[in-house]
Amino acid sequence: MVAENSPDGTLVGTLSATDPDAGATHSFALLSNGAGRLRIDGNRILVNGVNALNYEAAAAIEIDVAALDQSGGSLIKRITIAVGDVNDRPTAPTLTGNQLAEDSTGTITIGTLASTDEDGDRVIFSLPVAADRLLFEVVDDKLVFRGPPNVLDFEVKPTHNVTVEASDGKGGSATTVHTVVITNSNDAPTTLAVSKREVTENTAAFTAVAVVSAMDEDDGDSLVFTVTDPTGTFQLRNSGRGVCSAAATSGVSCSAVLELVAAVNFEVRSVYPLVVSVVDSGGKGISLAVNIKVLDANDAPFDLRYALRRKQHAADPRQVLEVPPLPPSPTLPSLQSHDVIAQYAIAQYLQMCWLQYYSPPLP
Ligand SMILES: [Ca+2]
Ligand SMILES: [Ca+2]
Ligand SMILES: [Ca+2]
Ligand SMILES: [Ca+2]
Secondary structure (H helix, E strand, O other): OEEOOOOOOOEEEEOOOOOOOOOOOEEEEEEEOOOOOEEEEOOEEEEOOOOOOOOOOOOEEEEEEEEEEOOOOEEEEEEEEEEEOOOOOOOOOEEEOOEEEOOOOOOEEEEEEEOOOOOOOOOEEEOOOHHHHHHEEEEOOEEEEOOOOOOOOOOOOOEEEEEEEEEOOOOOEEEEEEEEEEEOOOOOOEEEEEOOOEEEOOOOOOOEEEEEEEEEOOOOOOEEEEEEOOOOOEEEHHHHEOEEEEOOOOOEEEEEEEEEOOOOOOOOOOEEEEEEEEEEOOOOEEEEEEEEEEEOOOOOOOOHHHHHHHHHHHHOHHHOOOOOOOOOOOOOOOOOOOOHHHHHHHHHHHHHHHHHHHOOOOO
């Protein structure tokens, strides 16, 4: 008997012949070699090749041996060699399906594992590498992604290797390293920021106030910014289409310029609450509420006469050339617009002028 799985060249048996002729010598030949499983070397029968002997495929091998003596006498004999059973290891485990979508949450079955055991032993799958068990587990014959707190991020790690072991419970085992592929999904933009949150009053319209910026993990994505401003004082240049460049690690870094539509006046409004938003090409976006502060500046002295003419002009263009003699200007030294009292006085004074101008003369 010879054990199955014996390596190439293992000695199966030694041939000998008896001969009535004293001093006869013999040589041997294999007339049939058990479908190539055995070979002869002198008088020794050897295993022929790797995995030549398999109990489950052939529990016995028949060979035909010829013994020849030096005088031309011969004898042919059929010899049956028993193959002994040993425990075969299971086959290396295979996996059907190997993809997981980026950003998937929850436990997800990736695919089905398979392995066979020639002995008919029940095969158990397991993950022998501890790090693999943080992300994956085996449930019966399924390879499963464990879900949170694990995060599947294509841009950070597009593939995960997992070593799967198949065991027959009798000491036989085989392993395969499978590659789980993370498929890319659209990620929302991140790190939306506004570079500056203040503007000095009287700054001219269409002056840049700040840069709005955001990142997006997805390579080649494009971002569009919007600003919500109920007063209509601020807007984004280039319709908010972000100027993008490749980010250091992955994805893109984009920005747009926030500018004034009209000059702002600290005395009229000192804070503008805006909402800045950004959306990517896949429709995912984020928003940020920001307050833009108006910084006070030293306004030029207020010319009452000029203001009155402007006011008349605006109210009724026909009156522009018919400005009546102005009443005497009150003494208002060094009027500054941030001076609330002065502003009040100016308003009162202008109202008085209007009343004088439009009221019918007293009888
Ligand atoms: Ca076996
Ligand atoms: Ca087995
Ligand atoms: Ca992505
Ligand atoms: Ca994106």
